[in-house]
Amino acid sequence: MKRPLGKLRKRADFLRLSNMGNKFVTKGFVILSGIRNARTKDEIRIGFVVTKRIGNAVIRNKTKRRFRAIANSILSRIGRPNTDYVLIARQGSTRMKLKILENDLVDAIEKLSQKSL
Numbered sequence: 001m002k003r004p005l006g007k008l009r010k011r012a013d014f015l016r017l018s019n020m021g022n023k024f025v026t027k028g029f030v031i032l033s034g035i036r037n038a039r040t041k042d043e044i045r046i047g048f049v050v051t052k053r054i055g056n057a058v059i060r061n062k063t064k065r066r067f068r069a070i071a072n073s074i075l076s077r078i079g080r081p082n083t084d085y086v087l088i089a090r091q092g093s094t095r096m097k098l099k100i101l102e103n104d105l106v107d108a109i110e111k112l113s114q115k116s117l
Helices: 011-020 057-078 098-115
Strands: 005-007 022-025 029-035 044-049 083-089
Touching: 005 057, 011 029, 011 044, 011 083, 022 098, 029 098, 044 057, 057 083, 057 098
Parallel strands: 005 044, 044 083
Antiparallel strands: 022 029, 029 083
């Protein structure tokens, strides 16, 4: 079942996940996750962090588009409801094949789900 993804926009949400969230590191990205105490929706929210170390504005935007594509295809199917996720780009993520990033995201979501149980 595919669910639409919400967006993390506030700095406080990113900081909350970096301080108390679960973390999993892959070759292309670091993923943070944390369960939200919202009573309204069972929505999955996602945020992206791509710093200037990754490259210029064109490369950073390309990286965010790639992350958005894999998040929409993977997280909307296997992400946990009422959970926030943050994908933080690592240096080689722009040159990695999309299929490898997708497989890494699936593995990371499964590991994070086991951690938070």
